[in-house]
Amino acid sequence: LCKYVAFTPYYVLHSYRLWTIITSMFVHAGFFHLFVNMISLFFLGSFLERLIGKKRFIFIYFASGILASLFFIAFSLLSDSKVPAVGASGAIFGLGGVLAILTPRLPVYIMFIPVPMPLWLGIVIMLVLLWIVSALHNLPIGNTAHLGGLIAGLLYGLYLRKKYKRKVAILDRYFR
Numbered sequence: 001l002c003k004y005v006a007f008t009p010y011y012v013l014h015s016y017r018l019w020t021i022i023t024s025m026f027v028h029a030g031f032f033h034l035f036v037n038m039i040s041l042f043f044l045g046s047f048l049e050r051l052i053g054k055k056r057f058i059f060i061y062f063a064s065g066i067l068a069s070l071f072f073i074a075f076s077l078l079s080d081s082k083v084p085a086v087g088a089s090g091a092i093f094g095l096g097g098v099l100a101i102l103t104p105r106l107p108v109y110i111m112f113i114p115v116p117m118p119l120w121l122g123i124v125i126m127l128v129l130l131w132i133v134s135a136l137h138n139l140p141i142g143n144t145a146h147l148g149g150l151i152a153g154l155l156y157g158l159y160l161r162k163k164y165k166r167k168v169a170i171l172d173r174y175f176r
Helices: 009-013 020-026 031-052 054-076 089-102 119-137 143-163 165-174
Strands: 107-110 113-118
Touching: 009 020, 009 054, 020 054, 031 054, 031 089, 054 089, 054 143, 089 119, 089 143, 107 119, 113 119, 119 143, 143 165
Parallel strands: none
Antiparallel strands: 107 113
16 A cells, blocks of 8 residues: 555656655654654644635645655655655645744744744754754655755745735744
8 A cells, every 4th residue: 555655756757656746745654753743733734824824824735745755856866766755744844944934933842852942943953853863873764855845835935925024024023
């Protein structure tokens, strides 16, 4: 079953299993992976959805997930394109990217670090920690997918920031 829902660049590049660009966002590599993604989605997603509305939220979630998959494809060409990817992390980093632009000083906590920090710093720390953990333990973490999702979110955040200047100014004052 996993081979039909996990995203594998080799198959997508050869026009097989194109649907996995979407389905892979709903499959996870174990309970801990699912738990961390769902906790992150709950905290980032519930706040962002209230800020930008349901339609924009759904758009950026899927756009970030798709761009995450495209980044994963691009960088897999440099290594092994038959390594599958699963998880919502790329889409969730996209949500974080939007929030980092709209509310960069929003105080957040990262699991295992009991100190509040600005959202933008929390995202940087998580990216770096994931790269370090994957390098030290040779884990197949989709770091390039995380980066692709984050870039999608940052770009959409810039668009929203420019379009809704007054609302963003209120948020800036609130999170000083």
